[in-house]
Amino acid sequence: MSKTLTKPNTVKARAELALNDEFLRKAVKFTTERLRNGKKNASAEHGNWDEWRERGRQIRLHTIAHLDYYLNMFVNNARANGVHVHFAETGAEAVRIALEIAKHKQAKTVVKSKSMVSEELHLNHALEEIGVEAIETDLGEYIIQLAGETPSHIVIPAIHKNRHQIAELLSEVAGEKLAADTTVLAGFVRKKLRENFLEADIGMTGCNFAIAETGSMVLFENEGNARMVTTLPKTQITLMGMERIIPSFQDLEVMATLLPRSATGQKLTMYMSCITGPRREADADGPDEMHIIIVDNGRSLQLGDPEFQELLNCIRCGACLNACPVYRHIGGHAYGGTYSGPIGAVLTPALNKNVAEWDDIANASSLCGACYEACPVKIPLHEMLIYLRRRKVESGYGNKLESAGMKGFASIMRSAKRYRAALGVGKLGQKLVVRGGSIRTKLGPLKGWNAYRVTPSLPKTSFRQRFAALDEEIRQGLNEMSPEMRSRMERIVKQREQGKGGHGHG
Amino acid sequence: MKVSMFITCLSDALFPRVGEAMVRVLAKYGVRLDFPEIQTCCGQPAFNSGYWEEARASARTILDAFEESDFVIAPSGSCIGMIHHYPKLFENDPVQLERSRRLQGKSYEFTQFLVQVLGVTDVGAEFPHKVTYHPSCHGSRLLGVKDEPMELMKNVKGLEFVPLPFAEDCCGFGGTFAVKMADISGAMVAEKADHVKETEAEVLVGLDMACLMNIAGHLRYRNEPVRVMHLAELLAEGANLL
Numbered sequence: 001m002s003k004t005l006t007k008p009n010t011v012k013a014r015a016e017l018a019l020n021d022e023f024l025r026k027a028v029k030f031t032t033e034r035l036r037n038g039k040k041n042a043s044a045e046h047g048n049w050d051e052w053r054e055r056g057r058q059i060r061l062h063t064i065a066h067l068d069y070y071l072n073m074f075v076n077n078a079r080a081n082g083v084h085v086h087f088a089e090t091g092a093e094a095v096r097i098a099l100e101i102a103k104h105k106q107a108k109t110v111v112k113s114k115s116m117v118s119e120e121l122h123l124n125h126a127l128e129e130i131g132v133e134a135i136e137t138d139l140g141e142y143i144i145q146l147a148g149e150t151p152s153h154i155v156i157p158a159i160h161k162n163r164h165q166i167a168e169l170l171s172e173v174a175g176e177k178l179a180a181d182t183t184v185l186a187g188f189v190r191k192k193l194r195e196n197f198l199e200a201d202i203g204m205t206g207c208n209f210a211i212a213e214t215g216s217m218v219l220f221e222n223e224g225n226a227r228m229v230t231t232l233p234k235t236q237i238t239l240m241g242m243e244r245i246i247p248s249f250q251d252l253e254v255m256a257t258l259l260p261r262s263a264t265g266q267k268l269t270m271y272m273s274c275i276t277g278p279r280r281e282a283d284a285d286g287p288d289e290m291h292i293i294i295v296d297n298g299r300s301l302q303l304g305d306p307e308f309q310e311l312l313n314c315i316r317c318g319a320c321l322n323a324c325p326v327y328r329h330i331g332g333h334a335y336g337g338t339y340s341g342p343i344g345a346v347l348t349p350a351l352n353k354n355v356a357e358w359d360d361i362a363n364a365s366s367l368c369g370a371c372y373e374a375c376p377v378k379i380p381l382h383e384m385l386i387y388l389r390r391r392k393v394e395s396g397y398g399n400k401l402e403s404a405g406m407k408g409f410a411s412i413m414r415s416a417k418r419y420r421a422a423l424g425v426g427k428l429g430q431k432l433v434v435r436g437g438s439i440r441t442k443l444g445p446l447k448g449w450n451a452y453r454v455t456p457s458l459p460k461t462s463f464r465q466r467f468a469a470l471d472e473e474i475r476q477g478l479n480e481m482s483p484e485m486r487s488r489m490e491r492i493v494k495q496r497e498q499g500k501g502g503h504g505h506g
Numbered sequence: 507m508k509v510s511m512f513i514t515c516l517s518d519a520l521f522p523r524v525g526e527a528m529v530r531v532l533a534k535y536g537v538r539l540d541f542p543e544i545q546t547c548c549g550q551p552a553f554n555s556g557y558w559e560e561a562r563a564s565a566r567t568i569l570d571a572f573e574e575s576d577f578v579i580a581p582s583g584s585c586i587g588m589i590h591h592y593p594k595l596f597e598n599d600p601v602q603l604e605r606s607r608r609l610q611g612k613s614y615e616f617t618q619f620l621v622q623v624l625g626v627t628d629v630g631a632e633f634p635h636k637v638t639y640h641p642s643c644h645g646s647r648l649l650g651v652k653d654e655p656m657e658l659m660k661n662v663k664g665l666e667f668v669p670l671p672f673a674e675d676c677c678g679f680g681g682t683f684a685v686k687m688a689d690i691s692g693a694m695v696a697e698k699a700d701h702v703k704e705t706e707a708e709v710l711v712g713l714d715m716a717c718l719m720n721i722a723g724h725l726r727y728r729n730e731p732v733r734v735m736h737l738a739e740l741l742a743e744g745a746n747l748l
Contacts, residue, residue, distance in 0.1 A: 012689075329694060406552050410557075410561075413546040416543055416544045426519070448691075449688065452723075464541070474538055478536060481536025493507070
């Protein structure tokens with residue numbers, strides 16, 4: 001936890017730490033590659049992946065467009081099932097509600113299954129402060145809790161650690177040296193957590209989907225720990241982002257097809273639990289009391305915003321992280337927030353109304369679009385990153401040097417005459433730095449670029465200077481166009497004029 | 507029929523040979539490219555960095571330059587991709603919005619035009635070398651130009667194609683990203699260059715000079731003797747046009 005506080009406040013500086021950590025880079029590459037290949041194979045095997053992505057997108061678009069309606073339906077149904085439903089506008093309010101429940105129950109320990117909302121609220125810390133022990137039971141979360149860190153991946157919280165580092169952490173808990181063998185390590189944690197499940201007063205979970213028509217909450221997991229968390233303790237608290245809603249179980253079929261395949265390449269996770277209210281009399285297990293805390297915490301800022309509403313469609317699968325070439329090199333902590341990777345780079349600023357507090361996170365992307373391609377609900381993250389940059393500039397928080405540079409850019413590019421003149425100046429100016437046809441200086445704007453590259457020099461003649469002579473030569477020896485080609489071109493132009501035109505719209 | 511060359515500022519200033527290769531390959535099929543001199547830059551550096559007013563100043567030269575064209579062709583999927591953003595860039599300006607939509611509908615990346623419009627998949631070239639290919643992100647992901655370059659290369663005699671491992675991963679260019687996030691970009695281009703080396707190819711081709719300048723710049727920095735060229739150059743050379 002203290003590590004979050006001492007983190008540098010720019011992504012550039014945080015990335016520097018990661019780039020110098022060979023262990024981290026190796027571990028992140030290893031697992032993201034495994035996950036993205038798994039996803040690639042699973043979606044190819046599925047056969048109609050793109051159609052299902054579109055179905056998923058439509059379900060999410062529809063739900064978010066009518067979020068008030070479906071939230072109401074969900075809440076009414078959940079209450080009818082005997083669930084206590086709470087609304088929290090801010091993170092602080094959500095924490096307050098959770099702590100009140102814990103106090104009321106005189107809880108000593110809380111066992112938790114994986115919840116990104118809980119990470120967003122820094123809830124463990126708050127529980128500790130009132131003397132309640134919070135125990136993470138997802139293996140990855142357990143590891144980072146021991147290490148005093150935050151998750152560096154939405155689905156694989158300890159992705160940045162290798163098994164030797166994990167063995168070291170667990171050996172401390174065990175009081176003996178554990179072998180760096182995954183079966184041994186997982187076996188140790190399983191045995192350890194069994195005791196915690198039995199003793200805990202409260203079980204706390206996240207929520208993958210909330211089903212409006214029945215008031216059920218759905219959890220996807222692989223370790224079975226969420227099932228323990230939701231059956232053994234007497235009280236259950238579920239933290240739920242307000243956008244987790246889907247209308248019906250039919251829609252869940254689509255999401256259950258998209259989520260595991262996108263996240264880990266699995267057709268389905270080992271466990272999928274649908275929980276509809278606390279234990280009924282005939283039930284053998286389950287909590288006597290169930291609470292759902294519905295958290296806004298900046299999400300409603302996206303509602304009605306045409307550039308960002310689709311952000312609420314995210315199903316937190318992590319596929320964009322696994323596909324991202326930037327995440328691959330810098331891991332999750334460099335993003336500086338609870339959510340990392342491309343989704344984090346957009347979500348972290350978008351959840352914060354105060355533009356002045358945005359760091360340079362939206363700049364940590366080459367805008368390659370791998371995130372969009374990987375996204376099971378087709379969120380255009382690569383475009384949202386540009387909108388964030390624009391909003392920062394328009395709010396007056398752009399970089400001063402860059403702002404001056406862009407003014408210069410516009411004044412040159414607004415007319416071909418000025419552009420030609422600038423090229424001329426460039427050709428003269430480069431004489432100071434060109435050696436053997438290339439530029440190696442590490443001064444000025446070329447500092448970062450030339451730290452890794454050699455820059456080509458401007459040739460004597462630009463294309464526009466060359467064109468007249470070239471065109472004259474072409475004109476003299478031009479072949480006749482074949483009639484088929486001509487008619488194809490004419491047909492395309494005609495179709496376009498009739499409004500059927502346009503092509504390749506990405 | 508007016509087919510116009512959108513040279514892109516980068517190829518105009520630094521890689522005029524790419525433009526010449528395009529002119530010569532298309533002339534083989536009876537297309538005489540027109541070159542409106544009032545064009546400058548598509549505006550992408552400013553657009554991507556969030557400076558949209560500045561981007562519009564530059565983009566207007568492109569809208570003006572190709573007003574009368576039937577087809578607009580560029581040696582870059584990224585700059586054509588930027589034209590696809592014009593409707594968003596000018597969303598509050600009905601006049602420019604309409605012009606943006608028209609321009610978008612008639613703009614093509616070079617191989618897209620060659621294969622989809624002219625129907626050419628074999629330019630009659632011979633290029634007896636080991637070649638690998640980097641699919642640039644904007645062209646392949648945002649415009650969907652994936653099969654066109656492959657088909658064109660498949661029909662080049664003597665060309666031994668070696669697939670590039672992790673081909674779809676970004677090379678790390680990203681425009682101002684390479685300057686602002688220089689170390690991340692450096693790590694990305696280093697990995698890309700490692701993969702190029704693994705193929706043992708003599709030549710790396712692509713469809714976007716920005717990405718190729720990035721990868722070539724790093725290969726040269728490491729003194730790796732891989733030749734880097736645009737596919738238009740390869741086709742023109744192979745067909746003895748350049």
